[in-house]
Amino acid sequence: MSDTPGAGAVLDDRPELRDATEAVLAVDAEQDGWTFEDIPIDSGQFGELVSAGIVEKDGEQYRVADPDAVRAALNGDSAVDSDSGGRMDLGDVIRFDFDAQATGLLVAALAVVFVARTYVIGSVYRGGDIVLSSNDPYYYRYHVEQVAANAGSAADFGALSVLPGGLTNGEPLMVATLWWVASLFGGSKEVIGHVLAWYPVVSALVTAVLLYLLAVRVSSDRRVGLASVLFLAFIPGHAFRTSLGFADHHAFDYPWLGLTALALVVALTTATNRTSLRRPQPWVAAVGIGVGTAGQVLAWEAGPLLVLPVSLVVLGQTLLDVSNDRSALVRNAPVLAGVSFGAILAWSIHTVTGWQTALVTSAPALLTLGTVVVIATAEAARRFGGTVGQLAVVDLGLGVVGFLVFRFGFTEQWGTFNSRLDALFRSDSIAETYGLFNTDAFGFLLLLGLTLFLALPAMAWGLDLARNDRSGWLVTSSYAWVLFALAVIQVRFVGELASFLALFAGLTFVWAAAWVDIARPVVTTGDDGLRDALVPDTRALGSLFVLFLLFGSLGMVQVPVKTSQVITDEGAYDAATAIEADAAERGLEYPENYVLSQWGQNRMYNYFVNGEAESYGYARQTYEPFVSVTGPEQAHNRISGRVGYVATTETSLEEPTTMYVRLHQHFGSRNGDVGGLAHYRPVFVSLDGSHKAFAVVSGATIQGNAAPDSTVSVATTVAVSDREVDYERQTTANQDGEFAITVANPGTYTVTTDSGDEKTVDVPEQAVYDGGNVTVG
Template sequence: MPTPEEVNERTRGFLRDHPDAHSAVEKLLEREETKSLTFDDVELDSGRFGELVSRGIVEQTDGGGYRLRHPEAIEAALAGESIESETGPSVNVQRLRSALIEFASLRELGGLLGVLVLVAGARLLAYDDVFRDGHVVSPGNDPYYYRYWQEQLLARSDGVADVEVLADIGGAATGRPLTHTLNWWLAELLGGTPEAAATVAAWLPVIGAVALGCVVYVLAKLLTGDSRVGMLAVAFLGLAPVHVVYTHAGFLEHRLHQYFWLGVLVLALSWLAVDLQRRRESRTENIVAAKCHLRSRSSWIVAGVVAFAVGASAHIWTGSPLTFVPVAIYIALRTVSDVRADVPPLFANGPAIVGLAGGSLLAIGAHVGLGWHNSLAALTPALVAVGAVAVIGVGELWHRLERPAYELLAIEGVVAIAGLAGLFVFELIEPSRITNSLTQVFFREGATETTSLFAVKHAVILGPLWQIGLPYYFGLAALAVATTLVVQRYEPAWLLSVCFAWYYMALAAFQVRFAAQLVLFSSLFAAVSGVYLLAHIGLIRSFVPFARDEAERDKPFKIPGGRTSGYLFGTIGLLLILNLILVPSLVGQVTYSDEQFEAALTIDEHADEMDRSYPETAVDTAWGDVRMYNYFVNGESSSYGSRYEQLLGAEHPDGRADGLRQNGKYVVVSEREDPSSESYEILFEGLGVGHGDVETTSGRFQPVYVGDSHRAFTVVEGAVLNVSSSTATSVTASTVLEVNDEEIMYERHGEIENGYVEIRVAHPGEYTIGTESRTVNETAVHTGEQIEVHLD
């Protein structure tokens, strides 16, 4: 319900738009004092009176009549006066309560709370795998890079108010500065302790997903006027496998920030488009609607939100320029749509462009003032803003000249090509930087997330099912209808979501990681299809997709009772059955097993016993796990560099013992389906000591942890037995070891040449060498001590 201040402002706006209606409004005020109003009492035509109702100045009563909202505010407006806003906590609470009731009933809020619990629950499926023995074990490899920088900034800062740290974040400034800053600041806010950092790492992804769910709900209801679409969209988002993985508890990355600010940007731009559309539909003249939209205080508040979303998105992640490409496409097509619908582009897009320009200044300011990110990322929003101003300027000229919209579309294409060519010709941006960015996004190989969503090996259609679920194809149907719709009629808000949906679908065709952004929009369109299906089979009240009739929008939310309720939830469950099966499986692929975590802790304990420090404590393993092991052992998880494959590819592991990651002393070997490597067999199968059927042993590697699928080793210098003999041609040094609670005969062989051979042993013990015996202690093994053995 609008406040008196809002009714006063709206009435003054109405009188500015229609000066000749002043006396009619005065008479309405006079009649209000004596009786309830009917349409027969009104000296306004139906269009003007309908505008009073749509602005919230007049409301309908239960008896079918009408009454003025806050007559005292209307009286002040007739006198040309504004009324002072009341202040105080109680007034602010009342305003918030009124706004919430107007947007959603308590029943709707309850339904929204239910689907948000679903969102959070899906991201806690691997709770026991994340929260272990007082540690937060993040799923995946990359979160440990973000946790590394979070802890680095905590060590550098002097508290939550230490703004100087923002300009001194070192290597974190080059790619994702705002992400690292937010992760640090939130940890600092919770106390700045290691426990606070772990809490943020664990729970921030879940909170971010829930916040994004709220954004998607508001966006869906804003576009459709139907809370059922909003709730179903949140459910589809909450159970999309690819999105669950990237926002699961512990998965601290740039993605949770990126998705949220992307959602806020789209929501803000959609609100501006819907506001104009509603004003246009309540007025007979497009120019009047556009000017009212431009003058509205709400429009400029939302423009500020656009600015913050643009500025934040520019510094959230390395590929931030990609975020603004669909914005540029939308502005170009929106201008053509405005011209075709006889809407003045300059007034219609003014707040959006100012918001985009303001965000550009924020992005550039952080780049120049704090050294954040590279020039391409910082300047992209500004380039889009300048291009948008040029396109809208041409569009405004086209509108005034009453030229056809298709001509404008052709000119925009020429302007876009000329603009891109100008960037290279005048070297405003280094071509190599653009080339490197494109290569990183579209042609990077190795990681699973760099494969196509529509990969042929997945029969093209199965990729979307595994990553997004069945809702993807429901959304595709609604997206096709919406695309046709925005071509046929003026729908600026739907045009925005259509542009973003097709854009991220195209990116996902190159790399599946973009499917998580696509989910934001596919969930929206899937919910439209889903609600339509449920209404069509009679489980819920009717639903008209993409309805423009206000009578079809904003109807009360109600869950049917009896058997129908069971059928309803059962049908929704069928729509999500594939997601319910795939989500646990996909999450399980990125979480770490008990063995891997135990191996990391065992290495850490061993390093403490040996009094080793970094880089001696560096752990080498498969690059997809290297950050996790190093985080728990030495805290140095900023790099995923690995020499693991070179180790396992060698003929014998001892030849690579001094060439591990950072020349460290530890390596974790994981089970392989195809154990074709000799080094793998020596270490994983034989444990370096000739375990099982493996005869070849190692003189440089000691097992420190032995699991079924993961085995950790430490590198030692190995004690050197200098064996001399004038008669023997070969010699064996052997001792009995206890490895993994099993006694094993450890043997090292050597061929004597010219009466001499060196045998390197990796374990302390009482060795038998021919007819001689020697004691090798722990110190000798770690220092490479030379021990003489004379056989004759």
Template sequence: MVTARDIRDLLDERPDLEPAITAVLEPNDPWTFEDVDVDSGAFGELVSRGVVTKTDDGYVVADREATRQALTGEVSEQADSHTAEFDLSLPSLPNTRVLTGLAGALAVVVLLRITTFSTVFQGEVVLTANDPYFYRYWVERMLTNPDTTLTTVPGGIAKGEPLLVATLWLVSSILGGTKAVTGQVFAWYPVVSALITGVFVYGLTVEVTDDRRIGIAAVVFMGTVAGHGLRTSLGFADHHAFDYIWLLLTALGATVIVRDAIDARPLTSLRTVAAMAAVTVGVAAQTLAWDAGPLLLVPLGLLIAADAVVAVYTDRDPLRSGGPLIIASALGAGLVWIAHTSFDWHTTLVVISPALLAAGGVGVVLAGTLTHRFDLPTTGLAGVTVIGAIGGTIAFTRLAPDLWARIEQSLNSRLFRTDSIAETTGLFGESGGWLLLIGLLLFVGVPYLLWATYRVRNDSKWLVPVIYTWYFLALAAVQIRFVGQLGPFLGIFGGLAFVHLAERVDVARPPTPFGGDPVRDIGTPDRQTVFAVGALFILLGAFGAAQVPLKSSQIVHTQEQFQTTSWMSDHAAEHNNEYPQNYVFSFWPDNRHYNYFVSGESRSYGYARANYGSFVSATDGGGWYNRLNNRAGYVVVTPNVVGNDSQLGTRLYREHGSGANGTDGLAHYRLQYVSSDEQYKVFTLVPGAVIRGTATPNATVTAETTVEVEGASFTYTRQTTANPNGAYTLRVAQPGKYSVPNGTVAVNESVVNNGTTITENTGS
């Protein structure tokens, strides 16, 4: 059979034949000599060289794809299925126009993710959300220890996200290892992840569709998924952005392997070997990057099973694609085992997951190969696959009951948990969060996902995006955190929809999957086309694009909040407060942020999460002071703590601890700072000064002073009742000159901080 290289060699020898070759591609096969505008001499040359062949019904182009690639000069992308030697050909790079289009798409992705720039860079690098400060805490401590190696990753991290922390530590160390450098690395790594993921999405899309326009559009639509944009935004340095790289690398490698099997490329081709390497690295990295990483391996297992069934259905040997996928999975399992035994990374349960994937794949592919070789029914293979999966699960529960119990526990704690953390809620809840997290892409992409799902019966190229998209859509329905994984795959179908709809309104050529020729060049659009394409994007993608910065803005620490944090940090340093006297007690989603800058202890927000809600809703201020004393130094309250008049949250935020609405005021909570927007108020815990004096027996005694603090001025009031002898004692949290029944009493700061008792007539 003629190959692209044969035709390219012919064109190099006879460039005058290019118009003839172009002409014979125009009619649909079969056709007659009269259907093409080619002279007889050139036509005879094409027939003699095997470019055109004669059939009973007329003439046909021997290999249209090879012919098109030869015309565009991309002969390296067409493998010669009849050669057995090791193929070292490299894929051709896109032309300048395609590279420009891809760069523009990636620029859109980046611009949507750096809208938080001013709140991330506030003199200090202020990471967004809560969890990034956990990883920053550990990386900075590893950097301060000169003996740190991969074997000394802290225990909690080694069983959680060891590869992420080790990578951030290594990159920060290479770049200088200072605290400033580490901050920059943490701030920018999610954006870099989005860029890399975008490149992989482009490659995967083009591999499936043979249309570079769809690849570019897919990158843009991935960029408009707010659930993905949020987790790859500037400063949001948690583990998810790291996971996306390896997930897409695995999917891209698997797509190339399946495509090479369809095209009958030799297993020794550089493409296939590189794709196997990609899957190997991806499987290992996904497993090592996150203790729930095995969840990200499941679609690869589903792919191996589905590919075996489809291969048999289309009369293709399942071993041709399943074999490389299994080998890559096994090699990935080997890398994971080496890391586990060498560095003590992860538990046995996590470590064995890629090995189980490879073992299950062997059974499925073996069954598929036997079905194909003996020409057995495809439905039988599908049934055997399902029964084998069920039987394997049952066998695992019997042979390894302890591991199975840990799997159930992990699923319950990771996937099916129900708590107040927003990311654990479902996508299709009552709030309509799916629209804000995905935008109209769900409406736009799902119809094309359904079309591709139907098409996989006869076109295995679509298996990877179809399986991965359905899988992560199902996971996102359980927990919205998986919208980030869904976004890149759903973006592929958004890109397909966009180009198809553009063709429907006559501003683009037909997309390749819908009968168009392979598109290797996007061309240079005129002004009318640019406006039409822009209008179509506004219609389909603008809403989602607008949600990306809006969602990102919800997790930033504003300038007013960081100023509050800085005030506490300066105050702690000025008064030589050390942990736990400088611990900040706050609403848990902000707790790591405060404590990273103030106490330095940002590895856990467990105490705040377990106690802060009870604290702000309680009424016993003295009892909570006794609990918090020697455990915390600062208490931060915001408007969301306001409840009824008797609750501590309301009395602190609205009344500043002063008596009001029938309450006596609080004695141990000294307001010290109010942010310029009055959203953040900082109290320090103090013993409080005790004022002792006399008044009318059984009378209500009021002590009152005017307080000036940074950001606020207010009247602080405390009340009590004199005893039958007229004596009273009253504890106050604020220094100042108090008016009392018999005059005034001066209370200075040291008295408040030491809990000293003073009398009306002596003052302090």
């Protein structure tokens, strides 16, 4: 195969380059060698002519490589290079020429992404444990382990039947994929831990590669691709979601988005006429569109939102087609084939496995129907001489009709859709439901750094490029603006937005570098020009680094900050291991060893203690009321028979009578006029005191006699995590001089009365656990 496509093939793919080609050919006929300043075209078009081999560098000047072939192509005498022999490679599909130097720079950029995602390895691999970050990853770890326990091999897909309804209608493809990958390596719990820990990093690298290919494809400039990858590395909202150990479901969405967007660009830029439809490239892209759209809806119940940009792309492309008097059916045929394939794939998997609801899996089918209608109206407008404005009005009217039919003709489905819409616009204590510009969160700065401000001008410019019949920019702009709108509603979509934001930020960065004269404005991807553009001299390289720091420094600072907020801190992990050891020593099994904690760490605690990490619902409903209540008996009744351990961490509660202050600050001991607690034996305290853990026990009752109505105090010293803390309780003898008081800790107690009498009594551990009685001699 030849190194570059022929002029005919290029102009078939990109008819918008015909005017630029004619202008360059005219200058070439008049001058024996010329520079960019001599030709009346922009740098983007010039870069495409160079990358296609139509223009080549000749020393310090340029010339048309084969003027006769170009003239023939312009006259329609040559449509496709004959030396290709019908063969195809990856370069044909994505229009990306592999070059050792460019590949080396890409690998270096990917290494930056890798380091930015894995530097927390010491927080994930602790001793013999794999400690995932945050709370939700343990939910997926639990279910992957459940599937693996029921599976005979990697081919035993029947094991997926153990997935509960909530997960089947949530993220089934993610769990199935992680289980399948883990099963290839044996499927043990340890292997599953490794797979879940590393899958976000793999997602980040795959996404970065797809982003690079997409950026190069739409900009014809490898510098934009490299800059995009580097900006992606330091977008905090993407970095922490793809950090080592953060096995949340969002990272699973990113490659599907990148694949779909890249496939759309390839499909629309290769299907330019009927001749091009006989080539394999647009149909390979159609497969990518189908796999991408099906993957998105099967990966997450909110996946249909991520398919929305495809509908905008089709709508925008048909308007451009009518505006340029060309067939919308020809241009969009691979896209139609792709979304149709996606609809068949998604619905078939739903039918066989039961994954996702019918409403979710019908999204690609609805997209296909909409694509058919939009293409048909565009073809009708072109045939009958309709204008773009008229077509837009018709499309809008059809959209309103479709909405009304759905609203009043499918009431049950509308109810489900409306409830999902309410979930999208809800805002509660969960941080990811905040809006991007919420002043309480400042997500636009803390999650995106300065990348958003760098990207917004280019996003606006992208709309203008799209309006001028640039299909690649139509795709990237549609994705960027739709995902930006979703992120404005809820910051959970920041990670999905990040790739496209990085692309536009990369474009602005290259433009800014050229504006300050430290980079060439001309896009060159030919042999000589590639080296000039990608490997600047030392001084220019230093200037580029400083410029990148200017735009990316806030993101560089925020990446470790945001990542540190999701990793499991040492105190919480140590508390979990201490609880697990205590439960094992006592022979407790679930639910006797259930750990009550703040809901944001509850799955982690219970995974390590009892292996049950499916839900944090009880903790979310119970923990805050428990620690804030002021009545010890009320608190104990709330959790009795349901909780084996309570894990506390620092909070803002300051009222001395609350359970939080009594437990976390005083270990259940009496403090001033605030009585001590009878049922919480401390088993762990972190070095800084931020995390504590208590076993919920029946308590041993110390009985004895004293002067009637006298005050009786019992006190001992308790060893907790190599620390000694005082534990004291107090009661009053009755009129007969009898007293009884329950204590939560074993040990030797000093029993004193207000009259000065003092005795000692030993409280055995078993009495504390079984609720036994101990009499003072």
